[in-house]
Amino acid sequence: xxMQSFLIFDEAARTAAESLNSxxxxxxxxxxxxxxSVPADLAGHYAAPASLLAHPDYARWHPSLSLLPIRSLDxxxxxxxxxx
Amino acid sequence: MVGFSLGIxxxxxxxxxxxxxxxxxxxxxxxxxxxxxxxxxxxxxxFAVELQDEVIWPELDLIFDIGAMDATGWARNxxxxxxxxxxxxxxxxxxxxxxxxxxGSTMCLEAPWTxxxxxxKFALNDASIWMASHANVANAQPAVGAGQSYVLAINPRSTSxxxxxxxxxxxxxxxxxxxxxxxxxxxxxxLFNGNQVRMTRDGITLGPxxxxxxxxxxxxxxxxxxxxxxxYSTLPVRMMAIGGSVIGKEQAFAAAWKxxxxxxxxx
Numbered sequence: 001x002x003m004q005s006f007l008i009f010d011e012a013a014r015t016a017a018e019s020l021n022s023x024x025x026x027x028x029x030x031x032x033x034x035x036x037s038v039p040a041d042l043a044g045h046y047a048a049p050a051s052l053l054a055h056p057d058y059a060r061w062h063p064s065l066s067l068l069p070i071r072s073l074d075x076x077x078x079x080x081x082x083x084x
Numbered sequence: 085m086v087g088f089s090l091g092i093x094x095x096x097x098x099x100x101x102x103x104x105x106x107x108x109x110x111x112x113x114x115x116x117x118x119x120x121x122x123x124x125x126x127x128x129x130x131f132a133v134e135l136q137d138e139v140i141w142p143e144l145d146l147i148f149d150i151g152a153m154d155a156t157g158w159a160r161n162x163x164x165x166x167x168x169x170x171x172x173x174x175x176x177x178x179x180x181x182x183x184x185x186x187x188g189s190t191m192c193l194e195a196p197w198t199x200x201x202x203x204x205k206f207a208l209n210d211a212s213i214w215m216a217s218h219a220n221v222a223n224a225q226p227a228v229g230a231g232q233s234y235v236l237a238i239n240p241r242s243t244s245x246x247x248x249x250x251x252x253x254x255x256x257x258x259x260x261x262x263x264x265x266x267x268x269x270x271x272x273x274x275l276f277n278g279n280q281v282r283m284t285r286d287g288i289t290l291g292p293x294x295x296x297x298x299x300x301x302x303x304x305x306x307x308x309x310x311x312x313x314x315x316y317s318t319l320p321v322r323m324m325a326i327g328g329s330v331i332g333k334e335q336a337f338a339a340a341w342k343x344x345x346x347x348x349x350x351x
Contacts, residue, residue: 004189025159027171028087031314033189048174049190054174075189084231084254 002075007068014046016064026057027064037077047073104128108141108162115165116154124153126348132162134278134340145205146197150183150308151218151322153348155324158184161195168197176309181348182218183322186309188225192316193308199230199252199301203327209278209298210298211251212237215308216326216341226250227267227319229311232304237311240267240285240319247290249273249283252298259283261290267319270338276329287338 009017009030021027050070051056052058058065105113105125109132112325113120120128135141147162148170158178159170166190176184176191184193199206215238222243229237229250239248241264250258251273259281271282279297283290304312308321323341330337 002188006190021171024157024169025171027173027194029173029190031174047190049187052175057172058175079189079314081138084233084235084313 001030003071003072004075005050005070007050007065008042008053008071009048009068011044011046013064013068017048017061020060023060028052028061031073031079033073033078034080035076035078036080037074039071039073039078042073043070044076047071049076088207094218100191106132106136106197108136109134111327112162112165113154113157115142115160116152116157118154118345120153121351124348124351127284127344131340131344134343135337138333138336140330140337143205143330144325145203146306146327147323147325148195148308149323149344149346149347150178150193151181153180154349159193168195168202170195170308181345183216183320184309185219185320186316188223188316188318190316193321194312195306197306198303199306199326200233200303201234202331203301203326206301206326208252208301208327210276211236211298212272212274212327212329213251213269213300214272214323215240216270216322216336216345217267217319218322219320220268221319222267223317223319225315225317226311227317227321228308228324229315230302230304230306231312231315232302234300234302235311236273236302236306237315238271238273238283239317240264240269240271247271247283247285251275251279251281252301253296254299256296259294259296264290270341271325272334272337274329274331274334276331282331282334284338286332286342287335289334 226237310316
């Protein structure tokens with residue numbers, strides 16, 4: 001079990017975050033919560049590390065990220081391995 | 085007339101010449117946000133010259149020093165600093181002289197470059213991928229590579245102490261070399277003659293070449309700290325390069341990299 005703290009994005013929040021990705025070399029790509037045991041209220045949601053909130057290189061996202069919920073999740077349960 | 089000519093000669097002889105650097109290296113460090121010192125510039129120039137002398141430089145598509153000593157130098161491609169820049173996705177830690185570290189679940193570096201669509205020297209039957217790490221961490225997933233349809237990957241040290249690589253294939257087990265107890269070093273996976281795979285550490289082969297036929301090039305983007313589409317590693321990655329096989333030049337490439345990395349460590 002590997003627990004990590006994540007910002008939780010719904011579809012609209014994910015789209016808004018990724019719309020700021022145009023300025024390289026920093027980007028946010030929330031990962032789908034599609035693993036074998038995702039909490040029911042997080043189905044269809046996405047996650048990115050909560051540490052982004054304190055990361056100075058991601059400052060342009062901070063106003064919107066600070067409004068998102070944070071959850072501690074088991075990465076082996078909430079993320080699926082996508083086959084090639 | 086004779087005196088006039090001598091006068092010009094003396095003048096030229098005493099003019100202080102600016103140091104000259106390899107033009108490819110100069111183009112790379114010319115993008116740095118802060119001008120690097122003379123010793124660092126010389127190290128970068130020597131690295132580029134050495135790779136050209138060994139005819140490795142023209143056989144590579146991309147070269148990244150993720151431990152570059154500059155705010156955004158880690159993202160720049162030495163072969164063309166304004167093309168195929170890396171993006172730091174989801175906040176990996178990036179440190180000068182050390183490289184990038186991810187969380188093993190969401191963080192990575194990604195180049196807008198796929199082996200299938202963008203590979204020039206990286207061909208179906210003749211290809212290579214290179215990486216370096218200063219850390220010893222066993223991982224279940226590869227540290228660099230690309231996926232989707234076919235796989236390109238290096239995992240220097242798996243959780244069962246195997247060095248594992250895969251290059252332009254997807255069926256069957258990837259080549260694995262037992263007894264790898266450290267991921268520290270300069271690692272390469274090369275595919276040559278369409279079906280021969282070689283894995284090296286610091287220019288030395290980990291074992292006999294493995295016969296594994298090329299099937300296709302991945303269509304996903306190239307990543308460090310994992311590979312597309314959804315594999316993530318916690319092994320810190322210091323450098324990454326990709327291109328043609330450069331078979332037989334592993335030791336020269338490793339030596340050139342070591343000179344650069346060791347020189348930067350001493351700055």
